[in-house]
Amino acid sequence: MQPIIETKQLTHIYSEGTPFQRAALNAVDFTAYRGEYLGIIGHTGSGKSTLIQHLNGLLKPTSGQVLYEGQDIWSDPKLTRQTRFNVGLVFQYPEYQLFEETVYKDIAFGPGNMGLAADEIDARVRRAAAFVGLKEDLLDKSPFELSGGQKRRVAIAGVIAMEPKVLILDEPTAGLDPVGVESVLSNIRDYHLAHNATIILVSHSMEEVARSVDRLVVVNDGSIPFQGTPAQVFRHGQELEDMGLGVPQMTRVFNRLRAMGANIDGSVYTVEQARAAILRAKGVG
Template structure:
């Protein structure tokens, strides 16, 4: 599996005009094959701009992006090949469905890769299975599906390219709790079975806590933190200063510690919190 290296990139919108705006500044990052990185930050923190660099949709003004050590912009004409290796699911991907059947829409990416019919068919069916779309749905029009199904079909369209690195920009935005759960679970399943590196852009700390190995916190176009989930959440005060809400469990423990109760605040799931609190209550069993 591939390694993606972001080497000190800077990108400015509308340079030289009165509207000039630094979107990201001196951002560096290196992915470990197979890991899931949660990219988190405020609106306007530069997280979406950053991920659009990773598959060559934006070209950095300074710095380089390396895929397995090779600069992706070495040959600008071949940038399409990079996009097949680094798959990107945009926000509200269901708004980009356009074919008359789900099958054809999922096949759009693989077709652009120039694969043969049999391979396209295999990939479409495999991707549909990953996202839990019934075979019967494949021949339906995208516009006849429910919101959640559309979202999953659209994600399948990128998964079918079988990228080595998969980037998802807010894949759970606008979904109900069950929909979120389904989407997160299928991303995890896809990663587990294929060993794909995943970058998950989100503003939900709960999502990050659930699935991420590492967290990249963006603030004002710069990398504020890049560390394991535990270490990032243990810096809860800093996160709050940036204006990011930490998981409710972590917040509770943080308040307890402020009152002088000795608890570890790097905790982010209910189970871990129980482990912390039970001894303090003097009991050792579940009440």
């Protein structure tokens, strides 16, 4: 697989030279590959938000490099700005960034900043709105009249409308009801498949990450202790618990069963896999 974003020995220190100085990232080597669905997990304050803000050039590294398609994004100011459009970042609680009079105008803000032609902007706004399941008649409403879930979709559409090659979402389902969580996750998956885009999903919910992503990166204390497929990562059950992250419920159940002496696969993390693993164990037994 081909890397699309890489960080090399990325270090970031907040408020350097004051008593509040704090290292948020410590010589991090991170790679996201083209077209993959990547998950980043870590608890609050682990440095995961700092990491993703480096990936689209919002934060400048204290030392180290951020490469987009092999080029250092800080080598040229134009490149930094271009990277912001190539790497879309949806912040936590993005609904608080809405500001325009209508939903349409708000979604058009990003594409407008890219300097696209009016008809291209129009097409993108409508495509993005359709992606997140916003009906046409909502486009002329004020974003402040909408419900919380709808606002969240408008905000996500605002980033999707830039049609970034990499879409990073920081806790996109935080504070939504279960139906909202499902629909946002499936919107993201649709975007991933339709554009062959790289998705980076940041979360602290193991369940949510486990069933969506191809690969998982764990961030703790400003570094990456381990990464790999969800199954590989969840084998570090005890270490994850020590970091205050925990493993998905199914993995925990199966680890407990193994500890009790059952001869079953420990790298299970969804209900379907659990079912298959039990049937396999039964078939063997």
